[in-house]
Amino acid sequence: MNDTIVKPMVPFISDTDHYLFKEGKHFRLYEKLGARLMTVNGESGVYFAVWAPNAKSVCVVGNFNQWQRNANPLSCSSQGSGIWEGFIPGLAKGEVYKYLITSSVGFYQVEKQDPFASFNEVAPHFGSIVWDLDYQWKDTQWMKERHKKNALDAPFSIYEMHIGSWKRVPGEKHRPLTYLELAVELPKYLTEMGYTHVEFLPVMEYPFYGSWGYQTLGYFSPTSRFGTPQDFMHLVDSLHQAGIGVILDWVPSHFPTDGHGLVYFDGTHLFEHADPRKGYHPDWKSSIFNYGRHEIREFLISSAMFWLDKYHADGLRVDGVASMLYLDYSRGDGWIPNQYGGRENLEAIHFLKTLNETIYANFPDTQMIAEESTAWSGVSRPTHTGGLGFGMKWNMGWMHDTLVYMSKDPVYRKYHHNELTFSFLYTFSENFLMSLSHDEVTHGKGSLAGKMPGDQWQKLANLRLLLGYMYAHPGKKLHFMGSEFAQWAEWNFEHSIEWHLLQYAPHQGVQKWVKDLNHYYRQEPALYERDFSSDGFEYVDFSDYQKSIISFLRKSADQKSLILAVCNFTPMTWKNYTIGIPYEGYWQEVLNSDAAVYGGSNQGNQGGQESLAKPSHGKPFSLSLTIPPLGILFLKKDLTLDPILSVEKEDKSLDVI
Numbered sequence: 148m149n150d151t152i153v154k155p156m157v158p159f160i161s162d163t164d165h166y167l168f169k170e171g172k173h174f175r176l177y178e179k180l181g182a183r184l185m186t187v188n189g190e191s192g193v194y195f196a197v198w199a200p201n202a203k204s205v206c207v208v209g210n211f212n213q214w215q216r217n218a219n220p221l222s223c224s225s226q227g228s229g230i231w232e233g234f235i236p237g238l239a240k241g242e243v244y245k246y247l248i249t250s251s252v253g254f255y256q257v258e259k260q261d262p263f264a265s266f267n268e269v270a271p272h273f274g275s276i277v278w279d280l281d282y283q284w285k286d287t288q289w290m291k292e293r294h295k296k297n298a299l300d301a302p303f304s305i306y307e308m309h310i311g312s313w314k315r316v317p318g319e320k321h322r323p324l325t326y327l328e329l330a331v332e333l334p335k336y337l338t339e340m341g342y343t344h345v346e347f348l349p350v351m352e353y354p355f356y357g358s359w360g361y362q363t364l365g366y367f368s369p370t371s372r373f374g375t376p377q378d379f380m381h382l383v384d385s386l387h388q389a390g391i392g393v394i395l396d397w398v399p400s401h402f403p404t405d406g407h408g409l410v411y412f413d414g415t416h417l418f419e420h421a422d423p424r425k426g427y428h429p430d431w432k433s434s435i436f437n438y439g440r441h442e443i444r445e446f447l448i449s450s451a452m453f454w455l456d457k458y459h460a461d462g463l464r465v466d467g468v469a470s471m472l473y474l475d476y477s478r479g480d481g482w483i484p485n486q487y488g489g490r491e492n493l494e495a496i497h498f499l500k501t502l503n504e505t506i507y508a509n510f511p512d513t514q515m516i517a518e519e520s521t522a523w524s525g526v527s528r529p530t531h532t533g534g535l536g537f538g539m540k541w542n543m544g545w546m547h548d549t550l551v552y553m554s555k556d557p558v559y560r561k562y563h564h565n566e567l568t569f570s571f572l573y574t575f576s577e578n579f580l581m582s583l584s585h586d587e588v589t590h591g592k593g594s595l596a597g598k599m600p601g602d603q604w605q606k607l608a609n610l611r612l613l614l615g616y617m618y619a620h621p622g623k624k625l626h627f628m629g630s631e632f633a634q635w636a637e638w639n640f641e642h643s644i645e646w647h648l649l650q651y652a653p654h655q656g657v658q659k660w661v662k663d664l665n666h667y668y669r670q671e672p673a674l675y676e677r678d679f680s681s682d683g684f685e686y687v688d689f690s691d692y693q694k695s696i697i698s699f700l701r702k703s704a705d706q707k708s709l710i711l712a713v714c715n716f717t718p719m720t721w722k723n724y725t726i727g728i729p730y731e732g733y734w735q736e737v738l739n740s741d742a743a744v745y746g747g748s749n750q751g752n753q754g755g756q757e758s759l760a761k762p763s764h765g766k767p768f769s770l771s772l773t774i775p776p777l778g779i780l781f782l783k784k785d786l787t788l789d790p791i792l793s794v795e796k797e798d799k800s801l802d803v804i
Contacts, residue, residue: 159185159194165226171441174505176449177367177457180230181263182277184240192236193277195221195244197261198442199413200229203251207235208258209244209274216247229442243274245407250414257414260364260407262446267352269371273407276371280457282380286387290459294512296343296392297461299538299578300704302675303623304665305394306342306631307584309359310350310373313628315643326369326378333382334389340631340658341665344392346464348585350379351397351450354405359585359640360396361466362403362433366450369458383459392461394516395454399447399502400467401433410434418443422483425492428470430477438471438494448502455510462514463506465537469520471495496535503536514538516580527578542579542622545570550587553613556600557695557717557777564692567716570620571689571699578679579622583613588627588638595626596633596657605718607633607653608747608777611660611740612714615779618664619701619712621678632658656746667738667781672703673710687711687727688764694719696774698726698764710737711782713774720750721774727764733757734770734782741775750775755782 160179167173183194195207205221212218221231245258260267264275284290295301311323314332324332337345352365360370369379383393402418404410409418419434420426426435436443454460475482475490485493503515517537519526522544528534552566560567588594599609610633617624629644632654636645648654668674677683687698695716702709711734713726728734735755741747756770763769774780 159183160196160224160230160232162226165224165228165230168228168230168442168445169226171445173445174448174452174509175456176445177263177453181261181265181367182244182275184277184279185234187234187236190236191239192234193238193242194232194234195246196230196232197221197246197263198228198230199246199248199417201251201413201415201417202231202248204249205231206247207233207244208247209242211235211238211242211244238277240277240279242277243268244277245274248413252414255411255414257411258407259412262409262412262418263367264352264365265368266376267365267368267371270354270356273354273405278376280376280380282377282384284380284384284459286384286459289387289390293392293461296390297512297514299679300676302343302669303580303625304342304618304668305344305346305580305623305625306337306340306628307346307348307582307625308628309348309585309638309640311356312638312640312643314646321643323373326374326382329373330378330382330385334385334391337386337391338389340662341669342391343665343669344394344461345386346394346625347396349396349398349466351395354403354408357640358403361398362431363398364403364405364408366446367453380458387459393459394462394464394514395458395460396466397451397454397463398466399436399450399498400471401428401431401435403433418446424478424481424483425474428477430470438492438498444498444501447498448505451502451506452509455506455513460513462516462538464516464518464541465499465502466518468499468517468526468535469523471499472519472521472523499535499537500530504530507536507538517541519543524576537578539578539580539623541582541584541625542570542574542577543582544573545579545620545622546582546584546587549613549616550583550598552716553609554598554600560695560716561692564689564695567695568689568697571686574621575679575681575684581617581620581622581624583617583626583630585627585638588629588634591637593637594634595630596635597637601718603653604746605777607657608718608741611657611745611747612716612777612779614661615664615738615740615781616712616714618668618674619699619710619714619779619781621684621701623675623678624668631661653746656744660740660745663738671708671710671737671783673701673708673783676704677702685729687766694721696721696724700729707786709784709786711770711780711784713772713780713782715774715776715778718776720748720776723771724774725761725763726770726772727762727766728758728768728770728784729766730784730786731758731760731768732784734784736780737783738781739775739778740780741778747778748776750778751780752782 207219221233261275266276266278268274315321349360351363420437520543525534526540530536548566599606685700698713743749758768
């Protein structure tokens, strides 16, 4: 092996690249940094580039040079950017390498994983692997039309899943499915179940499997636990060809302190903030990025761009936004106020705004979704109006209040009615995504089914009611794998979800309920077109706390289709229950969670009811309904089928009560 560096005749990293990098405006660093297969002066090899401004020397080590420490040194750019680069001839795809960094500060010397590696060894090994990202995509039709699929007025029914524990192979020591195996099974399942999108817990390379991917180190590489980069591309491609959008969890809020990673990268606090009051996360025992450095903002924004660009991801769910926004997050008295004496992290706020502006400028047909658990105002509002610029925000307030309410014995629910209805007071203040995520079924919290009170029948009826209520409530939808068939056990990342339960009729019933919810939700514009506007919603009655019944209307954009949702949170069947409605005629019962086919007691309204000329709840007409126990009814009025009502509608507004 030639142990000298051959510099290209024309540097791969141009003067413009160096200039943009130093200015904090280079958001496609993945096209320049890392290891890149190329030919220079007729010789094939690999071009390496890494940012280490406080290094005295940087060498590339690997099997190709018997891990000799000084065999292949890189050269530091004369542009003052702190980028070390060089070309090693003779190297090929699949070569394992590390950077040996000797700091100019103290006596620090360490082998580091490449921050921009496209592929890495399977943990606990941490070598980076020379790789390409060549792939022949077949999702042209999806990419052409995804602006419609990802629009804010489109249906979003998201299946959140952890790749390593969705399904395992019993005959092979219960190993997880590979990306290629998932590419066969997952699109079929999601299509059959009617989901519009899948959201993967982080696939970016991570050293500790027990972190579920939330302790990320490989910000530009999918985890090698399940296959190659091309294998993961094929999974995304297969989902797109099946009409399923792909959302990736992405973690810019912190990173692990493993010595081979980003921490103390060149002998200084390069990626992390030097002051532990801003640079160390007490909850996760991890490092926090220094958002005040423009190079760190470039690194993170380049990572976000990378997954949307090279892997055709349809959106990113940004983890831990609340921890980024507040300087005192989980810190008690050990925090530093900002320059104005406040608790807001101004540098992180600037980063998040720049992130969202950059993503939407380059990929306007994708979605940026915030996991933000506080009352911060304007998370999903444009930056030019003072917002953070996200497209959507998880509604964690609704999740918390609703699960607290649902966990109560129904006899006590009337005393907690406000916890059920409170979300409607703020539901249009943000573009909310209703989430029943992995966080609610782990760390001793039990499964969704396990949270429900009562005997087995009541638990599953409560779960069907909860899921139906979520689909009726304004906002996009997300729930975690296993809840669609009422898994009993708390989620365990080391085991498959409980597919064996589907041999039992009650669990088949819950799964069919979710399937029918998804398919009907997707075909009914009243349930998704105006999720973020009060024009698409109308109260009917939230006052019957004694019977724990609420009712409300959802409306399509043209207001010619109305869905009446009626929820009964007690195990009582209520006969001849009066509900006010704005239009006379026949209201079709399109979904009933208590139907026998779902495992219910089959109480209902024989497919629908004719209206009565009896005003109620401030409406000119009413229905006299049978309200099933622990059940939800969806009743539809289609004004396009009644030309008289349709004409009347032109002159009559549906005011919010």
